[in-house]
Amino acid sequence: xxxxxxxxxxxxxxxxxxxxxxxxxxxxxxxxxxxxxxxxxxxxxxxxxxxxxxxxxxxxxxxxxxxxxxxxxxxxxxxxxxxxxxxxxxxxxxxxxxxxxxxxxxxxxxxxxxxxxxxxxxxxxxxxxxxxxxxxxxxxxxxxxxxxxxxxxxxxxxxxxxxxxxxxxxxxxxxxxxxxxxxxxxxxxxxxxxxxxxxxxxxxxxxxxxxxxxxxxxxxxxxxxxxxxxxxxxxxxxxxxxxxxxxxxxxxxxxxxxxxxxxxxxxxxxxxxxxxxxxxxxxxxxxxxxxxxxxxxxxxxxxxxxxxxxxxxxxxxxxxxxxxxxxxxxxxxxxxxxxxxxxxxxxxxxxxxxxxxxxxxxxxxxxxxxxxxxxxxxxxxxxxxxxxxxxxxxxxxxxxxxxxxxxxxxxxxxxxxxxxxxxxxxxxxxxxxxxxxxxxxxxxx
Amino acid sequence: xxxxxxxxxxxxxxxxxxxxxxxxxxxxxxxxxxxxxxxxxxxxxxxxxxxxxxxxxxxxxxxxxxxxxxxxxxxxxxxxxxxxxxxxxxxxxxxxxxxxxxxxxxxxxxxxxxxxxxxxxxxxxxxxxxxxxxxxxxxxxxxxxxxxxxxxxxxxxxxxxxxxxxxxxxxxxxxxxxxxxxxxxxxxxxxxxxxxxxxxxxxxxxxxxxxxxxxxxxxxxxxxxxxxxxxxxxxxxxxxxxxxxxxxxxxxxxxxxxxxxxxxxxxxxxxxxxxxxxxxxxxxxxxxxxxxxxxxxxxxxxxxxxxxxxxxxxxxxxxxxxxxxxxxxxxxxxxxxxxxxxxxxxxxxxxxxxxxxxxxxxxxxxxxxxxxxxxxxxxxxxxxxxxxxxxxxxxxxxxxxxxxxxxxxxxxxxxxxxxxxxxxxxxxxxxxxxxxxxxxxxxxx
Numbered sequence: 001x002x003x004x005x006x007x008x009x010x011x012x013x014x015x016x017x018x019x020x021x022x023x024x025x026x027x028x029x030x031x032x033x034x035x036x037x038x039x040x041x042x043x044x045x046x047x048x049x050x051x052x053x054x055x056x057x058x059x060x061x062x063x064x065x066x067x068x069x070x071x072x073x074x075x076x077x078x079x080x081x082x083x084x085x086x087x088x089x090x091x092x093x094x095x096x097x098x099x100x101x102x103x104x105x106x107x108x109x110x111x112x113x114x115x116x117x118x119x120x121x122x123x124x125x126x127x128x129x130x131x132x133x134x135x136x137x138x139x140x141x142x143x144x145x146x147x148x149x150x151x152x153x154x155x156x157x158x159x160x161x162x163x164x165x166x167x168x169x170x171x172x173x174x175x176x177x178x179x180x181x182x183x184x185x186x187x188x189x190x191x192x193x194x195x196x197x198x199x200x201x202x203x204x205x206x207x208x209x210x211x212x213x214x215x216x217x218x219x220x221x222x223x224x225x226x227x228x229x230x231x232x233x234x235x236x237x238x239x240x241x242x243x244x245x246x247x248x249x250x251x252x253x254x255x256x257x258x259x260x261x262x263x264x265x266x267x268x269x270x271x272x273x274x275x276x277x278x279x280x281x282x283x284x285x286x287x288x289x290x291x292x293x294x295x296x297x298x299x300x301x302x303x304x305x306x307x308x309x310x311x312x313x314x315x316x317x318x319x320x321x322x323x324x325x326x327x328x329x330x331x332x333x334x335x336x337x338x339x340x341x342x343x344x345x346x347x348x349x350x351x352x353x354x355x356x357x358x359x360x361x362x363x364x365x366x367x368x369x370x371x372x373x374x375x376x377x378x379x380x381x382x383x384x385x386x387x388x389x390x391x392x393x394x395x396x397x398x399x400x401x402x403x404x405x406x407x408x409x410x411x412x413x414x415x416x417x418x419x420x421x422x423x424x425x426x427x428x429x430x431x432x433x434x435x436x437x438x439x440x441x442x443x444x445x
Numbered sequence: 446x447x448x449x450x451x452x453x454x455x456x457x458x459x460x461x462x463x464x465x466x467x468x469x470x471x472x473x474x475x476x477x478x479x480x481x482x483x484x485x486x487x488x489x490x491x492x493x494x495x496x497x498x499x500x501x502x503x504x505x506x507x508x509x510x511x512x513x514x515x516x517x518x519x520x521x522x523x524x525x526x527x528x529x530x531x532x533x534x535x536x537x538x539x540x541x542x543x544x545x546x547x548x549x550x551x552x553x554x555x556x557x558x559x560x561x562x563x564x565x566x567x568x569x570x571x572x573x574x575x576x577x578x579x580x581x582x583x584x585x586x587x588x589x590x591x592x593x594x595x596x597x598x599x600x601x602x603x604x605x606x607x608x609x610x611x612x613x614x615x616x617x618x619x620x621x622x623x624x625x626x627x628x629x630x631x632x633x634x635x636x637x638x639x640x641x642x643x644x645x646x647x648x649x650x651x652x653x654x655x656x657x658x659x660x661x662x663x664x665x666x667x668x669x670x671x672x673x674x675x676x677x678x679x680x681x682x683x684x685x686x687x688x689x690x691x692x693x694x695x696x697x698x699x700x701x702x703x704x705x706x707x708x709x710x711x712x713x714x715x716x717x718x719x720x721x722x723x724x725x726x727x728x729x730x731x732x733x734x735x736x737x738x739x740x741x742x743x744x745x746x747x748x749x750x751x752x753x754x755x756x757x758x759x760x761x762x763x764x765x766x767x768x769x770x771x772x773x774x775x776x777x778x779x780x781x782x783x784x785x786x787x788x789x790x791x792x793x794x795x796x797x798x799x800x801x802x803x804x805x806x807x808x809x810x811x812x813x814x815x816x817x818x819x820x821x822x823x824x825x826x827x828x829x830x831x832x833x834x835x836x837x838x839x840x841x842x843x844x845x846x847x848x849x850x851x852x853x854x855x856x857x858x859x860x861x862x863x864x865x866x867x868x869x870x871x872x873x874x875x876x877x878x879x880x881x882x883x884x885x886x887x888x889x890x
Contacts, residue, residue, distance in 0.1 A: 057702035057709040060537065064510075064705055068650055074508060075544055075647020077597060087618065089727040090699045090713025148595075148645045170707040 046120025047178050049156075049163055050425055051094040055173035058085045058092055062165035062174060069164055070154050071147065078147050080156040081165050091377075094174075096165075097122060097143035097156040098384055105155075108138030114155075123157050140402045177425075185422035189258070193265040201262050201318050209316045218244050221364075222294065222357045223310050226301035230308075249364040253371075257351055257358050258417035263314045266336065267350060270343040271392070278345045280353075287352060287413060291363075294356035314339045314350070315357060348392040351415060362412040371434045372414055372421070376406040379428035387420035387429050396420060451649040452505040452854065453477065457490070458547045458569030460562050462635050463554030467562070467569045472548055481505060481864070484531040484809075484830040485871040486549065487520035491529070494553055496522055499631055501542065501600075501640065502549040504833020508540035508648055508704070511853040512845070513838035515539050515703035518830055519600075523807075524634070525611060525627035529878050532624045532810035534600060535703040535835050536617050536731075541598035544644025556636040563593050565643035577638045579604040581755040582619050589639055596641035603757020605784040606633035612762035612783050612790070620711075620729045621754050623812030629757060675700040676712035676730045679837070680737055682816055684799055689740040693730075696747065701729060703835055710814075710837055716747040719773060728754065733814040734798075738764025745773050749780060756784040761812070766790045798822075805876060809836065816840040827872040 060083060063076035071078045082095040099122045106114040106122065113128035114135060124135075124144070131153050135144040144155040156163075158176075166174045209220050224242035228234055245256060257264055297309035310316050314336050342349035351358050374387055374396065388398035393413055400407040411434075420429040453472060460467045480486040483504035490500045500520045507514050517539035523530040542550065546567030559577045563570050574592060577585055582603045589599060598617070605613035606629040613629035615622050632638075677693055680686045696716055700709035715727040728751050730736060738761040739753070740746040749767075753760040763780050771779075783790075797803040800818025809826055817825060817840045828847055829839040832854075839845070847868070851861045 054699070057700050057706075059702035059704065059706050059709070061705050067647060071647065072649070073647035074510075074650045075645060076540070077544070077643075077645040078647065085701070087620075087729065088713075089715060089725070090701060090729065092699065149647075 046099065047158070047161070047176055048099050048120075049096055049158070049166060050175045050177050050179075051096065052173045052175070053092045053094070055171045056083060056092040056094065057171055057173075058083055059170065061168055061170060062094075065164045065168045066156075069159060071149070075149070078145075078149055078154065080143075080145060080154045082145070095141055095143060095145075097139075098141060099156075099158065100384075101389075104138040104140065105135035105144055108134045110134060119161065121158050121161070122155070124153060124155050129153060179423075179425050185418045189417060192259045193268065196260045197262045197265045200260075209310065209313075209319060218242075220316070220357065221245055222297065222313075222360045223307060223316070225294075225298050225360065226307040226309060229298045229302040230305050232302075245361070246364045249361045250367045251369055253365050253368045253411060253414060253416040254358065254361045255416045256361060257355075258415035261315060261357075262318050263336070263339075264348070264351065264415070266314075266318070266340055267343050267348055268392070270340050271347050274344050277347065280345050280349065285353065289353045290355055290359040293354060294359040297356050309356060313357070346394070348415070352393050352413070358415075365412050365414075368411055369434060370416075370431055371411050372409050372416075372418075372429065373432050373436075374401070374407055374409070374420065374424075374429045376401055376404050376428070379424065379426045384425070386423045386425070390419040390423045392417060392419065452509060453482070453548045454543065454546050454567065454646070454648070456547045456567055457549045457551060458564055459494075459551045459553065460569055460571050461554050462552060462556040462560060462571065462637060465556060465560065465571050465573070467571050469547070469568060479867070480871055481831050481867060482548075483507075483516065483833050484518045484520060484827075484875055486831075487518055487531065488529060488875065490549055490551055491520055491522075494551055497555075497631075497634075499552040499628075499635065499637075500549060501552075503539050503543045504831055505854055506850070507833030508543040508644075509833075509853060510650065510705075511832075511834060511850065512842070513703060513706040513708070513835035514833060515706060515835050516829065516833045517542055517600075518833075519615070519624075519628050521628060521631045523626045523628075524630050526807055528804075528808070530626040530628070530808060530810060531830055531875070532615070532622070532626065532628045533813060533830060533836055534615075534617055534622060535837075536598065536620065537704050538598040538600060538617055538642060539833060540704045541642035541644035544647050545642050546646040550640070552635065552637060552640075555634060559636050559638045561589065561593065561639040561641060562637065563596065563641040563643065565596075565645070567646060574638050579607045582616050582757055583755060585638065586619060589641065593641055596643045598642040598644075599639055601639040601757070602629045602632050602637075603755065603784075605756045605758040605786075606630060608784060608786045609633065610758065610784050610786040612759045612766075613757055614759040616754060616757055617731075619754060621732050621735065621760065623732065623734075623810045625734075625759050625761060625811035626807055628810075674709050676710060676714075676733065676736075679710045679733050679814055679816070683733060683737050683814070685741070686733075686737055689737040692740040692744070692746055698727065706835060706838055708838060708841060714747055718748060719745060726751070732760060732812060734812050735760035735764065739767075740764075742767040742769055743771070743773065743776050745776070748773070749776055752777060752780055756780070758784045759812075762790055804878075808876070808878065813837065814840075823876065824872065827875055828868060831868060831871055831875070 060076050062081050063079040063083060064074055066079035066081045067073060067075045070080050084093045084095060099120055103116060103122050106116060110132065111128045111130055113125045114122060115125060116122045131151055133146055133153060135153065136142055136146055144153050147154055163176055166176045209223050219241045221242040224239060248256060300308040312335050317333060317335050339350055346352065385398045385401055388396040388401065393415055395410055395413045397407040421431060455472045457470050457472055458467065459470055476489055477486060480489050483502060487500040487502040491498055502518050502520065504516060507516055515535045515537065517534040519532040519534060521530060542564060545564040547564050547569060550564060550569065552562060559574045560571055561574045572592065577588055580588065582601055585601055586599065601616050602613065603616060613633065615624040615629045615632065677690045677697065680690045693714060696714045698713035698715055701711040701713060702709035711729055711731045713727055714730050715725050718726050736750065739750055742764055743749055749763065750760050753763050758780065763783060766783050767776050767779055798806050798815035801815055801822050805823055809830060813826055813836050815822060816837065822840065825839045826836040829836040832850055834850065847865060848861060851864050854864060855861055
């Protein structure tokens with residue numbers, strides 16, 4: 001009599017090989033990610049194939065040529081590149097491997113047959129591939145393709161650095177590129193940040209908190225709020241001097257946070273040398289906390305009779321303490337490394353969750369004129385997600401992009417650094433006026 | 446390189462609709478060498494089977510590296526004109542038949558109930574298609590996707606053919622075709638609703654094939670020499686085409702090319718259906734002659750064209766059947782009547798293509814865009830129909846002469862010369878409307 005047996009469940013990722021006793025890690029150890037020191041400042045950009053849907057005519061030459069290498073036959077159905085066309089409206093959509101920086105197919109492969117080389121090319125090692133097809137399911141682009149003839153898995157290997165599809169495309173709809181040669185927005189932002197730091201911190205003392213040159217007065221809006229609360233009187237000159245930053249925010253959004261803030265510059269530098277992040281526990285991740293801190297700062301100022309938060313404000317501390325004449329006050333600087341250490345957990349943690357100045361500007365940005373839009377129709381590269389990766393405040397929803405939906409960007413949280421606009425290889429991220437409804441790629445459909 | 450391999454698979458699929466059986470026979474290589482292929486070989490195969498048979502065939506260059514190698518030829522005895530006709534099909538239908546492992550498809554007899562034929566993996570099968578009668582083309586395609594999933598190209602007939610309308614036209618997918626001579630009626634007489642192709646076998650060309658670099662060079666050369674691309678630039682070359690082009694102003698989307706063609710002659714057009722609110726609709730404009738006839742009759746010509754395609758009706762017939770500037774409701778009624786065989790058009794109302802012999806024009810389907818005239822048109826179109834290239838491309842690709850095309854078949858100068866002579870002979874036979882017998886000599890029909 002056959003005993004009833006428990007159905008065997010198959011672990012898709014066996015950690016130990018049954019007979020040998022070897023762990024997969026010992027048999028096929030993952031290669032450590034190699035990074036040069038220069039990568040921290042100017043990350044290596046590997047070449048990839050960029051598809052321009054506006055130029056593509058759907059002739060299928062790329063598929064044809066790819067199959068001659070892939071399966072040594074002209075068989076477009078078995079190519080590693082696929083051009084899909086919406087047969088009603090004619091929108092083309094190329095499915096091809098993006099050789100992601102962190103490939104999901106590589107993570108999903110149970111036999112570690114997928115490897116990412118130093119040249120950035122993600123390859124399938126045929127020796128280890130069992131054609132299980134998990135990589136095709138893991139890839140958001142479905143770029144690894146199961147051969148309908150043989151059942152084998154094929155994946156673009158960029159023809160080892162000389163892609164045939166790019167060479168033979170009659171319309172030049174495919175280009176093999178490292179992306180934009182010079183990201184001028186990035187260069188401009190770093191330049192402005194460095195100059196602001198030099199001006200606000202090194203050259204002039206106390207400029208951000210309160211600055212007066214003749215009849216021109218500028219002051220920090222959060223400091224002004226605390227000033228009003230602590231003194232109990234509304235000083236019109238002081239309030240109007242805080243308006244300058246608020247007007248700037250209404251016009252351009254929180255550009256101060258992204259381009260000018262000296263503490264933001266410090267955080268960006270810390271981020272460069274600490275690329276790996278530890279993360280925050282979920283219960284600490286509340287973007288509303290900064291509004292609470294703002295309320296607390298104003299309330300405590302009213303109770304204590306002096307501007308309580310300003311004494312520990314990292315921005316003000318930097319401005320006040322590092323001047324040539326303020327060596328004595330440099331003890332205050334101790335707050336700066338403490339708060340800068342939050343960068344180890346998440347990029348711009350201070351700006352995301354804690355900064356009351358950012359909260360004040362966030363409230364002002366409710367009246368903003370500009371917004372950032374990302375058109376999923378234009379990018380249509382579900383595995384690219386570079387915009388979400390570079391966003392320092394983490395407000396671009398990568399999951400929405402993977403679903404082909406244009407993400408809604410909360411502009412009160414956006415610091416207008418324009419990293420997404422700069423990085424997007426498909427020009428799908430744009431700055432638009434807030435009343436413009438369409439997203440890139442929608443207008444001409 | 447030889448004419449035999451790897452340009453042909455060496456298989457002919459034969460379907461007997463009377464017994465709903467199908468089998469495969471070897472390609473007679475001697476006959477293939479004699480007739481080269483395409484329309485000439487189709488005519489030869491038709492002579493071997495019953496005169497009411499229908500032959501779909503490819504040329505030697507179909508699916509090869511040669512530019513615009515997209516042609517499938519449907520050969521039959523036209524019930525409307527009572528002579529042999531060769532209807533060209535482009536997009537991907539030709540390569541898909543060849544990549545399915547078959548070179549020719551002979552369809553004999555007539556089924557009692559509606560059925561469809563499918564070619565895949567070097568085999569052909571016939572299957573019943575219940576509830577398909579009088580289904581509009583898009584619905585029929587949905588039914589086919591359920592009955593035979595995975596097909597990559599299709600040739601279907603619509604309700605107009607089911608109703609024995611003399612103006613019924615076969616459709617490639619839902620895009621229409623150049624059939625103006627009654628192929629749809631022949632298919633309807635056989636109760637054949639659709640022919641499906643699923644090309645996953647491919648042809649054994651490798652990436653290092655010597656023809657590849659030559660082909661790409663020619664394609665890029667040709668692509669650069671076409672200054673005007675897209676549907677409109679082709680329509681403008683027709684008589685009174687300027688007006689037909691004007692109707693499309695502001696409605697055009699992306700251009701579309703057939704398989705491996707450097708010159709897209711089709712374009713997607715978007716429009717709003719009358720009474721459908723803001724919902725956008727669109728279709729692929731392929732039939733230049735049909736559009737030129739239809740567009741002059743109504744401002745809603747795109748909507749009317751869509752209805753013609755749904756019904757499987759020749760848009761040119763609809764164009765000549767409509768009253769100029771009549772209301773949309775009346776135009777729709779006329780189209781429905783034409784599709785239901787309840788209206789007629791005097792054949793003499795059809796102007797023939799200027800400078801081209803009317804019988805020769807009808808011999809090749811009666812819908813190929815006349816971009817050249819006289820013997821230039823005849824010569825280039827006939828050569829394309831035998832070699833398996835797009836007859837529109839061969840008319841405009843002035844830089845590619847016949848010897849250029851033959852060089853894709855052979856690198857041997859002597860063989861090219863012999864091929865050229867045979868091609869001339871076969872063109873002569875086609876134009877005389879003769880069906881060649883087994884010795885290759887033509888016999889009058």
